[in-house]
Amino acid sequence: MARHVLALHILGSGSKGNCALVEGPQGLVMIDDGFSRREALRRMRELGIDEDRVKALILTHEHTDHVSGVGVWSRRFAGPLFASEGTPAARRSLEGIAFETFAPGDELTVAGIRVTTFSTSHDVVNPVGFRFECRGDAVSFATDSGVVTPGARAALADARILALESNHDVAMLKTGDYPAMVKARILSEQGHLSNDQAAEAARELVTDRTEQLVAMHLSQDNNRPSIAVRTLAAALGAELDNELGSSATRASRGAGGELRIRAAGQNRPITVR
Numbered sequence: 001m002a003r004h005v006l007a008l009h010i011l012g013s014g015s016k017g018n019c020a021l022v023e024g025p026q027g028l029v030m031i032d033d034g035f036s037r038r039e040a041l042r043r044m045r046e047l048g049i050d051e052d053r054v055k056a057l058i059l060t061h062e063h064t065d066h067v068s069g070v071g072v073w074s075r076r077f078a079g080p081l082f083a084s085e086g087t088p089a090a091r092r093s094l095e096g097i098a099f100e101t102f103a104p105g106d107e108l109t110v111a112g113i114r115v116t117t118f119s120t121s122h123d124v125v126n127p128v129g130f131r132f133e134c135r136g137d138a139v140s141f142a143t144d145s146g147v148v149t150p151g152a153r154a155a156l157a158d159a160r161i162l163a164l165e166s167n168h169d170v171a172m173l174k175t176g177d178y179p180a181m182v183k184a185r186i187l188s189e190q191g192h193l194s195n196d197q198a199a200e201a202a203r204e205l206v207t208d209r210t211e212q213l214v215a216m217h218l219s220q221d222n223n224r225p226s227i228a229v230r231t232l233a234a235a236l237g238a239e240l241d242n243e244l245g246s247s248a249t250r251a252s253r254g255a256g257g258e259l260r261i262r263a264a265g266q267n268r269p270i271t272v273r
């Protein structure tokens, strides 16, 4: 039984730039590119990733923090670029780039990895999340979604690695300095998942098979890694690993392994295996 076939590399996650890569035996699939080429390559080097092993790029949606690096990246990139229908036309910086488009729900196969796409709920044309599967291993990934739709729940559940948005603490957002319109947008069904929403969903999505839960797209103003990790840990019965609350662990249950909970950041790239 091949269990750890896939890995998830997160170059950065948050409103200042998003880029992650799912690694399989035949290469990597890049998810979004919100960094300059120079910065993406610097972070890839830090994680030991060779640019030439990146086989495809796939977008979640057209917000700038997810696509600002795509234009420059695409000029030196030979692999296919995937985006949902309508996404490339929705952002001027993506015009003229040759995308292969898909409808949410479509399945793609890239570098031997099966990619199942599904709709998320966000204030853009056609936002999506992904489930990556290869030889019995699975990574699921969803950010930038105001709610976890039933379709997303089905696709995200029961993965070994789950990367799920945990954007804000509702109280911090409500009492913070953001303009009322911005607060309303973030809290809306087309906004971002709160820590509480992520925790509620994680209770259902995390199974005995799940070994890694990564809180994604944390707000720098309305959240803290320790708050996101604590909220998820409390919902899942995990214990904090240290006083900082930067990670948490739940002992193995039944046939399952240990569950590790942590938060991805904006500045420090991480690899999750």
Ligand SMILES: [Zn+2]
Binding pocket: 014, 015, 018, 063, 065, 066, 144, 217
């Ligand atoms: Zn975003």
Ligand SMILES: [Zn+2]
Binding pocket: 061, 063, 122, 144
């Ligand atoms: Zn967005």
